[in-house]
Amino acid sequence: MSFVSQFKAQAQVMAGDLRHRKIIRTALRNYEIVRDVRKASFQDWQGARQLAAETKWQAVNHLDKHLEQFAAKLESRGTKVHWASTAEQAREIVLKIVSDKQAKSVIKSKAMTSEEIHLNDALEHAGLNVVESDLGELIVQLRKEAPYHIVFPSMHLTRDEISELFQRELGSAATNDPEELTMIARRALRKKYLTADIGITGANFAIAETGMISITENEGNARLTAALPKTMISLIGIEKVLPRMEDLALFLPMLATMGTGQQLTCYNTLYSGPRQPGETDGPEEWHVVLLDNHRTELLADAEQRDALHCIRCGACLNVCPIFRNVGGHTYGTTYSGPIGSVITPHLRGLQDWKHLSSASSLCGACTETCPVKIDLHHHLLQNRRNAAEQKPSFGEKTAFKLFAFAANRPALWNFGKKMARIFQPLQGAVQGSALDPAKAWTKTRDLPPLAQESFKDWWRNRK
Amino acid sequence: MSEREKILGRIREALKVEAPVPGSHGHDHAAPASPSSTPRKWLPKVGETFDEQLALFAKNAAELKADFQLFNSADEARQALTALRDKDKWQRVAGHSGDLTDAICPALGLPLLPTDKPYDVHSLEACDAGISQCDALIAQTGTVLVTNRNAGGRALSVLPPHHVVLARRDQLMADLPAAFALLKQRYATDYPSMISFITGPSRTGDIERILVLGAHGPKKLTILCW
Numbered sequence: 001m002s003f004v005s006q007f008k009a010q011a012q013v014m015a016g017d018l019r020h021r022k023i024i025r026t027a028l029r030n031y032e033i034v035r036d037v038r039k040a041s042f043q044d045w046q047g048a049r050q051l052a053a054e055t056k057w058q059a060v061n062h063l064d065k066h067l068e069q070f071a072a073k074l075e076s077r078g079t080k081v082h083w084a085s086t087a088e089q090a091r092e093i094v095l096k097i098v099s100d101k102q103a104k105s106v107i108k109s110k111a112m113t114s115e116e117i118h119l120n121d122a123l124e125h126a127g128l129n130v131v132e133s134d135l136g137e138l139i140v141q142l143r144k145e146a147p148y149h150i151v152f153p154s155m156h157l158t159r160d161e162i163s164e165l166f167q168r169e170l171g172s173a174a175t176n177d178p179e180e181l182t183m184i185a186r187r188a189l190r191k192k193y194l195t196a197d198i199g200i201t202g203a204n205f206a207i208a209e210t211g212m213i214s215i216t217e218n219e220g221n222a223r224l225t226a227a228l229p230k231t232m233i234s235l236i237g238i239e240k241v242l243p244r245m246e247d248l249a250l251f252l253p254m255l256a257t258m259g260t261g262q263q264l265t266c267y268n269t270l271y272s273g274p275r276q277p278g279e280t281d282g283p284e285e286w287h288v289v290l291l292d293n294h295r296t297e298l299l300a301d302a303e304q305r306d307a308l309h310c311i312r313c314g315a316c317l318n319v320c321p322i323f324r325n326v327g328g329h330t331y332g333t334t335y336s337g338p339i340g341s342v343i344t345p346h347l348r349g350l351q352d353w354k355h356l357s358s359a360s361s362l363c364g365a366c367t368e369t370c371p372v373k374i375d376l377h378h379h380l381l382q383n384r385r386n387a388a389e390q391k392p393s394f395g396e397k398t399a400f401k402l403f404a405f406a407a408n409r410p411a412l413w414n415f416g417k418k419m420a421r422i423f424q425p426l427q428g429a430v431q432g433s434a435l436d437p438a439k440a441w442t443k444t445r446d447l448p449p450l451a452q453e454s455f456k457d458w459w460r461n462r463k
Numbered sequence: 464m465s466e467r468e469k470i471l472g473r474i475r476e477a478l479k480v481e482a483p484v485p486g487s488h489g490h491d492h493a494a495p496a497s498p499s500s501t502p503r504k505w506l507p508k509v510g511e512t513f514d515e516q517l518a519l520f521a522k523n524a525a526e527l528k529a530d531f532q533l534f535n536s537a538d539e540a541r542q543a544l545t546a547l548r549d550k551d552k553w554q555r556v557a558g559h560s561g562d563l564t565d566a567i568c569p570a571l572g573l574p575l576l577p578t579d580k581p582y583d584v585h586s587l588e589a590c591d592a593g594i595s596q597c598d599a600l601i602a603q604t605g606t607v608l609v610t611n612r613n614a615g616g617r618a619l620s621v622l623p624p625h626h627v628v629l630a631r632r633d634q635l636m637a638d639l640p641a642a643f644a645l646l647k648q649r650y651a652t653d654y655p656s657m658i659s660f661i662t663g664p665s666r667t668g669d670i671e672r673i674l675v676l677g678a679h680g681p682k683k684l685t686i687l688c689w
Contacts, residue, residue: 026671026672027671027672030672031672041507042505042506042507043504043505043506043507043508044504044505045505047500047504047505048502048505048506050485050486050499050500051498051499051500051501051502051504051505053485053486054485054498054499055498056485057482057484057485058497058498060482061478061481061482062478063474063478064471064474064475064478067470067471067474068471071467077656083465083466083467083469083470084466085466085469085470089466133679134669135667135669135670135678136667136669139669152668152669152672153669154669154670155672157670158671159670159671162670178670178671178673178675179675181670182667182669182670182675182677182678183677185678186677186678186679189679190588194584194585194588210654212654212658218665218666218667218668218678219665219666219667219678219679219680220621220665220678220679220680220681221678221679221680223617223620223621223659223679223680224618224621224622224679224680226617226657227616227617227618227621227622227657228584228618238470238474245643245646245647246502246640246643246644246647247502248639248643249502249503249506249638249639249640249642249643250502250505250506252639252660253506253507253604253639260668262662263507263523263604263605263662264604264605264606264660264662265662266661266662266663266664266665266666266680267621267659267660267661267662267665267680268659268660268662269657269658269659269660270654270657270658270659271656271657272654272655272656272657272658273656274656275656276655276656279611279612279616279655279656280578280579280580280581280582280616281578281582281584281611281616281617281618282611282616282617282656282657290470292470292473296470296473296474296477299473299474299477299478300473300476300477300480302480302481302482302483303482303483305482306482306483306485309485372485373485373486
């Protein structure tokens with residue numbers, strides 16, 4: 001099945017799934033309240049957005065300079081920096097490191113880049129034991145599912161479903177108390193931290209000036225992943241750079257505000273190297289893998305370059321009427337929601353993924369909420385335009401030609417109108433059935449009857 | 464050509480075309496040389512005086528469910544720490560050496576696992592509490608700023624179930640920009656390999672978005688300040 005028919009089929013099912021809609025509505029209700037409280041605590045939220053957009057603009061539009069600076073600083077402190085043009089190269093780099101270390105087990109903290117390159121599959125295929133340590137990620141890993149949402153991976157599940165999952169996969173006792181369920185995961189993962197050979201993380205920001213990565217998290221799992229295993233690997237998209245360390249004074253609270261409605265996420269941690277002389281813990285080796293994987297193609301599209309400003313807060317997903325109705329998995333992509341619809345055609349092919357840009361009401365809620373001012377809904381329109389220019393649709397072109405032919409000939413047009421008034425009642429009799437010529441439209445909408453007198457006739461006959 | 468050169472080459476090629484200015488919806492191409500403002504202009508207000516900022520830190524800590532206790536002397540802090548020991552029946556604690564920890568921790572009369580010397584991670588995991596100093600307290604967000612150099616390494620503040628921070632009043636900073644300025648001033652030539660902004664005890668909302676404390680890090684965060 002093609003990506004588009006898969007999307008349509010699943011969207012149809014999900015949009016009618018009232019239980020799913022209720023879960024998502026409940027999950028997001030509190031988010032909306034706390035997010036707005038946090039936004040209001042800023043002296044001027046719009047000023048903060050503009051500064052964030054300008055800072056990211058500067059970072060991305062001098063990306064070469066910033067990446068060189070970032071890599072040189074990291075290397076000067078003993079970090080090994082790898083460059084990967086493709087997902088395959090990135091997987092190979094990681095597999096080479098784990099085989100050099102003769103590693104058997106890997107503990108991971110949440111990284112969307114790792115989902116993007118399907119790293120877990122590759123590691124498991126190579127015989128490694130891989131455990132996700134973020135609670136939401138662990139839940140979807142045990143269910144053998146992709147994350148539902150880039151910030152809340154398991155928001156589509158109820159506590160009862162999670163309890164059943166833990167009973168089956170972790171052998172725990174039945175409970176529907178979120179606190180007990182969290183403690184089950186805590187206990188199960190403690191052992192893994194202490195014994196894992198390799199810790200894998202992502203990063204939220206890469207600071208060019210000082211050669212640091214910044215990881216934002218609430219649980220402490222990334223802190224442990226970066227403290228206990230002997231080898232640490234961080235997989236980072238090249239667009240994550242910020243020019244200066246003090247830029248974080250703005251980005252950390254903005255990410256927390258829009259991501260989860262917190263003033264600041266529980267742990268925001270900067271790493272600038274492996275264990276240094278005189279330090280008593282932390283990894284002996286640290287590998288940073290810089291991932292392109294079609295990001296430079298998006299960079300080359302100056303019109304949509306600002307999509308690389310994205311800080312993956314998930315705010316545009318939360319406000320999107322399409323996301324809230326069809327759900328995260330329906331997209332079939334690593335990045336879902338408005339930002340996913342904008343960037344996936346660049347990352348995975350315009351013709352295969354152009355349908356996501358049409359699955360939009362163009363309401364602009366995403367653009368309005370984006371903390372770094374990405375012009376999201378305009379980019380959806382640009383994707384539609386680019387897709388049509390690249391590969392025009394024969395049916396659409398023919399339809400417009402026929403329309404132009406008729407509309408330019410008043411006699412033909414008037415004849416058509418008369419015919420339509422005569423035959424429309426016949427269509428009404430078969431509306432929605434297989435015989436209905438307008439079925440694609442009438443399946444979900446009404447086809448209003450034509451007025452018995454057209455405006456033109458009325459104008460001519462007035463008085 | 465190495466992948467590094469290939470990626471940088473593609474970036475340079477792509478950047479030959481200028482992107483429109485942020486917020487101009489594609490209309491304006493004149494590039495800003497640098498951002499037109501600084502974060503402090505937009506971030507939440509913190510109050511002018513030390514007392515206002517101290518009150519703000521206390522308010523933020525309470526919202527975060529961190530336990531912030533303010534004292535007038537080191538003696539009171541010692542008493543508070545031993546009270547914690549008795550209440551939670553601590554058997555074993557971990558810590559590191561420093562002017563505040565050295566002055567306060569011996570009052571506990573418990574064996575102390577030092578994490579600023581080579582240590583066994585399983586022993587640290589078995590500790591009831593980790594006691595550390597910090598680099599600063601940040602009023603704006605109720606944050607404790609630690610580095611692995613000044614707070615006993617990477618794991619002490621996150622592996623034991625209870626993290627106790629010892630701090631002096633003069634370590635309170637107004638806001639995040641001040642904290643980054645302090646880091647630059649203190650470490651610019653040689654940064655600790657880990658710098659962490661700890662804002663409340665470990666938490667998760669991954670099950671039905673319901674707040675649970677103590678996901679993987681400490682369930683309790685206590686800040687003793689004098």
